[in-house]
Amino acid sequence: MKRFFQSASFKEIDDLTEVAEQRISRFGAKLRANLVPPLLLTLRHYRLADLKGDFIAALAIAALSIPQAVAFALLIGIPVSAVIGCTLIGTVLCSLYCSSRHLVFGPTNTISIILAGALLTLAADPLDPLQKVLLIGFMMGAIQLAAGLADMGKITQFVSRAVIIGYSTAVGILIATGQLGNLFGITRHSDVSLPATLQHLVTSVANLSFNPQTAVVGLSALLMLIWMRRWRPQWPDGLAMLTLAGVVSWALKLDEHGVHVVRDLGEISGGVPLFTGFPLNADGIALLPKITSVAIAASILGMLEAVTIAKSLATKTGQRIDPDQELIGMGLGNLIGAGFGAMPGSASFLRSAAGLQAGGHTQWAVIMGSGVVLLIVIALAPLLAHIPIAAIAAYLIVIALRLIQPGQIFIVRRATRGDASVFWLTLGAALFLQLDTAIYTGIGLSLVLFLQKASAPTLQEHAFTDSGQLSEIHAVDARNHPQVSIVHVEGDLFFGAADLFQDGVRRLAEDPNIRVFILRMKNARHLDATTVMALGQLVEYLRSQNRHLIISGVHGDVAAVLKRSGMVEKIGRANLFPAEENVTLATKKALVRAQELIGVKPELRVFYQTPAKDES
Numbered sequence: 001m002k003r004f005f006q007s008a009s010f011k012e013i014d015d016l017t018e019v020a021e022q023r024i025s026r027f028g029a030k031l032r033a034n035l036v037p038p039l040l041l042t043l044r045h046y047r048l049a050d051l052k053g054d055f056i057a058a059l060a061i062a063a064l065s066i067p068q069a070v071a072f073a074l075l076i077g078i079p080v081s082a083v084i085g086c087t088l089i090g091t092v093l094c095s096l097y098c099s100s101r102h103l104v105f106g107p108t109n110t111i112s113i114i115l116a117g118a119l120l121t122l123a124a125d126p127l128d129p130l131q132k133v134l135l136i137g138f139m140m141g142a143i144q145l146a147a148g149l150a151d152m153g154k155i156t157q158f159v160s161r162a163v164i165i166g167y168s169t170a171v172g173i174l175i176a177t178g179q180l181g182n183l184f185g186i187t188r189h190s191d192v193s194l195p196a197t198l199q200h201l202v203t204s205v206a207n208l209s210f211n212p213q214t215a216v217v218g219l220s221a222l223l224m225l226i227w228m229r230r231w232r233p234q235w236p237d238g239l240a241m242l243t244l245a246g247v248v249s250w251a252l253k254l255d256e257h258g259v260h261v262v263r264d265l266g267e268i269s270g271g272v273p274l275f276t277g278f279p280l281n282a283d284g285i286a287l288l289p290k291i292t293s294v295a296i297a298a299s300i301l302g303m304l305e306a307v308t309i310a311k312s313l314a315t316k317t318g319q320r321i322d323p324d325q326e327l328i329g330m331g332l333g334n335l336i337g338a339g340f341g342a343m344p345g346s347a348s349f350l351r352s353a354a355g356l357q358a359g360g361h362t363q364w365a366v367i368m369g370s371g372v373v374l375l376i377v378i379a380l381a382p383l384l385a386h387i388p389i390a391a392i393a394a395y396l397i398v399i400a401l402r403l404i405q406p407g408q409i410f411i412v413r414r415a416t417r418g419d420a421s422v423f424w425l426t427l428g429a430a431l432f433l434q435l436d437t438a439i440y441t442g443i444g445l446s447l448v449l450f451l452q453k454a455s456a457p458t459l460q461e462h463a464f465t466d467s468g469q470l471s472e473i474h475a476v477d478a479r480n481h482p483q484v485s486i487v488h489v490e491g492d493l494f495f496g497a498a499d500l501f502q503d504g505v506r507r508l509a510e511d512p513n514i515r516v517f518i519l520r521m522k523n524a525r526h527l528d529a530t531t532v533m534a535l536g537q538l539v540e541y542l543r544s545q546n547r548h549l550i551i552s553g554v555h556g557d558v559a560a561v562l563k564r565s566g567m568v569e570k571i572g573r574a575n576l577f578p579a580e581e582n583v584t585l586a587t588k589k590a591l592v593r594a595q596e597l598i599g600v601k602p603e604l605r606v607f608y609q610t611p612a613k614d615e616s
Contacts, residue, residue: 014492027552037097038096038097038098038099038230049361050361053360054362054365055368056607057361057365058360059563060236060355060360060369061104061354061369062370063239063355064240064351066105066373067239067401068106069373070262070384070392072109072343074262074392074396075109076115077116078115078130078606079130080262081341082342083342084373084377085340085342086342086343086345087107088370088606089340090334090337091105091333091337091345091370092347094332094345097365098326099310099320099322099325099326100313100319101317102355102360102365103309103313103363104348104351104352105333105347105366106351107343107350108305108347109399111298112591113171113174114294114297114298115344118132119132121294122423127283131284135284135287135292136276136298137343138278138335139295140302141330141331141337141338142522142591144330145328145335146297147303147324147327148328148330149328149329151324152324153303153324153325156303156304157307158321158343158397158419158450160450162412163304163426163446165405165423166424166427166442167442168405168440170427170430170431171403171435172400172402172404173404174523176396177198177405179392179394179397180397180513181197181204181392182218183214183389184209185210186210190319213258214388214389217393218388218391218394219387221390222397224241224244224545225238225241225394236478238399240395240425241395242381242387246383246386246387246388247386249391254386261385261386261388262384262386262387273340273342275340276341293437293482293579296436297435297440300443302346303323303345304336305346306326306347307324309324309347309349310347316356317356330346332498333345335532382560386411401410420448421449425442425445426441426445433593443595458490459504461485461488472492476481482566482597483514484591484598485514485516486520487508487519488520488522490523493524493525501531501534502538506541509542509545514547515546515548515597516548519549520590521551521558522579524557525557527557527562528560532561535567535571536570539570548575548594549571549575550590551590552577552578553577553583554579554586555579574593
């Protein structure tokens with residue numbers, strides 16, 4: 001070990017320094033590239049036809065944004081103005097920086113339910129609920145912005161879609177059951193767990209412990225939404241129902257009959273949100289350790305949602321998506337939005353799809369949609385204050401049920417055991433544990449399954465045919481007295497595959513007649529320190545028995561790792577054969593070298609190892 005550090009440590013340090021410099025350089029380049037919002041650069045190519053389509057899309061987006069803002073305020077338990085602030089400030093900032101032309105950022109079901117759960121967990125803390133939400137949003141923005149600038153957008157591809165489907169299904173169930181109390185005017189129970197909530201609802205209804213006027217309003221609103229969904233699907237059902245409910249509530253003075261209205265959640269300010277400063281006072285800083293887990297989980301969920309939705313929309317438009325740019329846009333929206341009193345948000349599939357279907361061409365449709373929202377809020381703020389909470393609960397229940405996608409659930413349940421396991425575990429954890437725990441659980445299991453699949457390299461023996469071509473050999477084609485084994489190695493040779501790789505070759509070595517092993521590594525990838533050390537142990541094991549290891553088909557990345565780690569000297573330069581344009585030439589040279597080592601023309605041993613079947 002000492003000799004290794006003396007001979008190789010400076011080279012290792014140089015290599016690490018070079019990698020760090022490249023990372024810092026890319027970080028700086030991305031930071032400079034975003035000094036001017038990318039959307040502003042598209043103005044020179046903006047056409048009148050784009051403006052027409054974007055304006056129509058803006059109306060469609062705004063028609064969904066207003067009722068959802070009111071609904072999410074009820075769900076979280078914060079003023080409506082904080083949710084509308086996200087639609088105005090966060091949405092505009094994200095639109096200026098994200099790469100997707102149709103992604104709509106703003107308040108969402110999934111983020112809202114995480115925030116609602118966090119407020120329940122932090123109920124004993126004296127800080128105002130809105131301040132807690134803003135602090136979580138600030139942390140989310142910082143995490144997402146840093147992830148985008150550090151080129152971490154691609155890590156989302158390693159998380160199974162089953163995590164999102166399981167979590168969304170649980171969110172739909174939790175929101176629907178949680179709003180039944182508001183729908184019937186039932187007093188909220190202190191225990192908000194799913195079993196306790198259901199038991200409290202059943203007991204209250206059985207004992208007639210609910211507000212009849214509220215129940216009539218809520219059920220009427222629910223029936224109206226179902227009717228419009230069935231017979232008038234082209235109508236903006238949420239906006240129409242809530243507007244009518246507000247008018248009826250104002251005309252009949254329902255708030256005087258025990259029906260709670262939006263005004264009870266806080267005043268709705270009809271104007272542009274003002275910068276009030278970031279929530280980093282002494283109380284806020286003291287709360288940071290308690291909200292870190294929630295902020296990280298919400299950040300990851302936001303990343304997954306944004307990239308998934310952006311890619312889904314891109315399949316319809318042919319646009320190329322930059323996941324890192326989506327993270328930068330979301331990060332800025334959440335980070336700066338917190339300073340304007342706006343709740344954190346994520347990508348909304350419903351509003352994004354509505355904008356695309358309405359003919360939107362660019363992110364200017366989303367920005368214009370925020371402008372329309374502002375005008376509506378200014379004009380209708382008095383009416384919004386009279387909307388019954390029961391009507392909003394009905395709208396939330398409908399939204400929640402739309403989150404449950406039977407078609408997608410069927411696919412993840414039937415595709416593989418691994419997908420089904422991730423789905424059920426995430427669903428169960430979200431229903432019965434804390435929501436951030438569910439996200440970590442689902443992501444953790446999906447990564448374990450990914451590593452399990454990725455860490456199973458294929459080892460198959462090959463031999464040269466009479467025509468000089470390499471051909472796979474099966475165990476039934478037995479050879480007598482084999483002396484050379486040519487093993488084709490294919491797959492990722494990172495740390496998770498090291499033991500399987502070493503064990504596979506050692507199983508071959510159990511035959512004492514084999515004197516030379518040729519590892520054909522033309523299709524081997526991602527060699528790392530763990531696999532290099534396993535390779536070194538294999539060399540020592542074979543040499544202790546007066547046997548030899550030769551490697552052929554070594555390409556750029558693998559060759560660089562072997563060189564930097566000192567493995568070239570350990571194996572011997574004469575026993576390494578780099579890849580050639582002729583795909584079999586390096587292995588032919590390795591076979592000649594094997595002949596030199598044993599002094600006779602070798603016979604080729606037959607071996608075939610079938611990769612372990614994936615039980616997932």
